[in-house]
Amino acid sequence: MRSRALQTASRRAALPRPSTSPPIRLASNLSQRPHSDNVSFPGALKSAFSNKLAFQHPQEWTALPTYRVVDQHGAVVDPTWTPDIPEEKIVKLYTDMLYISILDIIMFDAQRQGRVSFYMVSAGEEAASVGTSSVLEMEDTLFCQYREQGVFRERGFTTKQFMSQLFANKNDPGKGRQMPVHYGSTELNIHTISSTLGTQLPHAAGHAYAQKMRKLQNPESKSAVTAAFFGEGAASTGDFHAALNIAATRSCPIIFICRNNGFAISTPTLDQYRGDGIASRGIGYGIDTIRVDGNDIWAAREAVKRARELALEDGGKPVLIEAMTYRVSHHSTSDDSFAYRARVEVEDWKRRDNPLTRLRKWMEANGMWDDVKEKDARDVMRKEILKGISESEKEKRPPLKAMFDDTYEELTPDLKEQMRKLREIIEKYPDEYDVSEYEGGLESLKEKK
Ligand SMILES: Cc1ncc(C[n+]2csc(CCOP(=O)(O)OP(=O)(O)O)c2C)c(N)n1
Ligand SMILES: [Mg+2]
Numbered sequence: 541m542r543s544r545a546l547q548t549a550s551r552r553a554a555l556p557r558p559s560t561s562p563p564i565r566l567a568s569n570l571s572q573r574p575h576s577d578n579v580s581f582p583g584a585l586k587s588a589f590s591n592k593l594a595f596q597h598p599q600e601w602t603a604l605p606t607y608r609v610v611d612q613h614g615a616v617v618d619p620t621w622t623p624d625i626p627e628e629k630i631v632k633l634y635t636d637m638l639y640i641s642i643l644d645i646i647m648f649d650a651q652r653q654g655r656v657s658f659y660m661v662s663a664g665e666e667a668a669s670v671g672t673s674s675v676l677e678m679e680d681t682l683f684c685q686y687r688e689q690g691v692f693r694e695r696g697f698t699t700k701q702f703m704s705q706l707f708a709n710k711n712d713p714g715k716g717r718q719m720p721v722h723y724g725s726t727e728l729n730i731h732t733i734s735s736t737l738g739t740q741l742p743h744a745a746g747h748a749y750a751q752k753m754r755k756l757q758n759p760e761s762k763s764a765v766t767a768a769f770f771g772e773g774a775a776s777t778g779d780f781h782a783a784l785n786i787a788a789t790r791s792c793p794i795i796f797i798c799r800n801n802g803f804a805i806s807t808p809t810l811d812q813y814r815g816d817g818i819a820s821r822g823i824g825y826g827i828d829t830i831r832v833d834g835n836d837i838w839a840a841r842e843a844v845k846r847a848r849e850l851a852l853e854d855g856g857k858p859v860l861i862e863a864m865t866y867r868v869s870h871h872s873t874s875d876d877s878f879a880y881r882a883r884v885e886v887e888d889w890k891r892r893d894n895p896l897t898r899l900r901k902w903m904e905a906n907g908m909w910d911d912v913k914e915k916d917a918r919d920v921m922r923k924e925i926l927k928g929i930s931e932s933e934k935e936k937r938p939p940l941k942a943m944f945d946d947t948y949e950e951l952t953p954d955l956k957e958q959m960r961k962l963r964e965i966i967e968k969y970p971d972e973y974d975v976s977e978y979e980g981g982l983e984s985l986k987e988k989k
Contacts, residue, residue, distance in 0.1 A: 604819045606864055608833035609842060612893040614901025621838065624845075627908050633674055633837060634903060635917055636693045637666040637896050642921050643689065644869070647706065650929060651873040656706050658720045662687045664835075664868030667895030668799045670694045671840030672767070672863070675848065679764035681747055682730040683740040686721050687799065688769050695728040699924050703932035710935055710979045715942035737770075738777030741796070744768035745783040745858075748792035752856040765851045766794040767844075772862075773804025775818045784825040784858070793856035795847045796822070799834060801867035806880040822860030834863030835895040838902075865895070937977050939984035959985055 572580050579587045609618045623630060644661035651659045662669060669690025676682065684691055692702070700711065705723050708716035713724060714732060724732025734740060748766035755761060774780060775798060787794050798818045802809050815821065822829030828850050832839045840863060847859040866889045870877040877886070903909035940962070944955050951959070963985040966973045975981050 598815060601816070603816050604829075604831050606831045606833050607839050607843060608836045609838035610836050610898060610902055612835070612898055614898050614905060616902075621842070623838070624841075630903065630908060633670055633694075634896070634899050634909070635921075636670045636690065637837070637899070638917060639921050640666055640670070640689045640693050641896060642918065643693075643702065643925055646922070646925050646929070648873060655929070655933065656720050658873055659706070660686055660721050660872045661869040662689055664889065664894065665799055665801055665865045666690050667837040667840055667899070668797075668834035668863040668865045669769070671837035672769075672797050672844045672861070675841050675845045676767055677764065677848075678729060679762055680729065680848075681744075681751070681764065681766050682728075683744040683747070683766065683768045684723075684730060684733050685737075685740065685770045685774060685799075686733050686735055687771065687801075689721075689723070691769065692723055692725065692728070692730065695725075695730065697723065697725060697728060699928035700932070701725070703928040704935070707929075707932040707935070708937065709932055710938045711932075712938060715938040715945070717943060737774040738779035738783075741768055741770060741774070741777075741779050741783035742786070744796075745787040745790075745792055745794060748787060748794035748856070748858070749790050752790070752792055756855070763852050764793075765848055766792070767797055768794060769797045769799065771804065772798055772800040772802075772809060772818050773807070773812060775821065776804070776812060781821075781825075784822065784827060784860070787858035788825045788827050791855065791857050793851040794858045795844065795851055796827075796858065796860045797844070798860070798862045800862050800864050803867050803871065803877075803881075805871045805875060806877070808881075817862055817864075819860065819862040822862075827858045827860050829860040829862070831862045831864065834865030835893050835898060837895060837899050866893070868894075936979045939979045940975060940982075941980070941984035956987060959987070 577588055578585075579589060609616065609621050611617050625633075640662060644659075644663055647656065647659045648661055650656050665687060669688045670693070673682075673688075673691040673694040678695070682691060682695075689702070701713075702723070703709075704711035705714060705718070706720045708714075708718075708720070713726070714722065718732070719735070722733040722735065724730060731740065731743065744766050745768075751764055751766060755763060768783070770780070784796065786792070787796075800809065800817055804812055809817075817831065819829050819831040828847075830843050830847070832843045834840060843861050843863075847861055850859050851857060868886055868889055900909055900914070941959070944951055944959050948955070963982060966975055966982060966985075978984070
């Protein structure tokens, strides 16, 4: 009689097995042919032999071009282009950009008034977030840095959701355990933001690999990609390089979207790198790459639309988009950028090239927008945001118990002990610790039997 293990093994062998691994490329398949013009071994497949001793000097190469559809005056420069969405959707894109620009101004002031501890605005970079997000599907999983509030808004994040996170009240999905602007949304398929630069990138590459595997196992499932947003400063982390290389070698369906805004806090790009931006790195890793004018929402949309198709080709492959979009704002509420850049430089950008003005000019030229609509939209949004602030400020904070939750499915003995000690201290010094503003007060720290 055959052993049980043997029976199971043979049954498994009889089942049709999904092919989850890419075809194996044996190094021995590639051999140097006699009299060949090219060196042929894995890693440099089309390299022609040369008898000229010549180093490549990057400065002799032409910089990669920057794709744009509409110029800074709102005039169309790509004669083959026509808008791919109806008027109401165009207005929605514009009002999403407008919304975050108003939210940013109000929240920056709210921080100055001491109502929130920290905030980051995305002024000048609204098209790069709203535009790219607008051509991704809800099934696509997103990993953001911290300046992509436009992505959240475009996908449907509400004023109440922004405010609950910023004010860390009981409706905050992060239960008050994150600093302001670390949004996340399960329904919108966006992972929670981490300020530790670059960490989202290997996570995103791994996620895209899982999507690829899932699709191989279930070919009927809907195709989806991963999109990973980051600043050019984050591209100096080791994680960036690890993510690009693993995504390239494992052919993962991922779109890397870099906002090159000219600064990593106070470090201008000139001091960050000497190569041709971040786009040249994509090519170095064997990744399909494009540089776009990030202040042109139409260019951002066209690039991501095509990138999404490419990312799904042949079972998956990575794509890199570098969106050039100057950071008009200070880095955060903790920064004064006029300590390291001239005020006039910022004023010039604001006047000469603003993504909102660009789309607005194009919409006005096409009879979709005017001063009255602009004023009405601004008034409505301003009121909605101010109402959101006052409502959120009144809400209770998350229960104190939340600080112990979610790391383990059940509280460990250590955590239970810490929770008990915390309760004891609060009970001992009631004048020092007012817990009435926390949902459930001290009750939440009592262990349920
Ligand atoms: C690993 C790590 N190193 C340094 C920092 C400090 N830091 C926070 S934001 C930032 C600049 C990032 O610049 P960039 O990626 O270009 O994004 P931007 O702020 O320009 O949108 C730095 C250095 C950090 N948060 N994490
Ligand atoms: Mg930057």
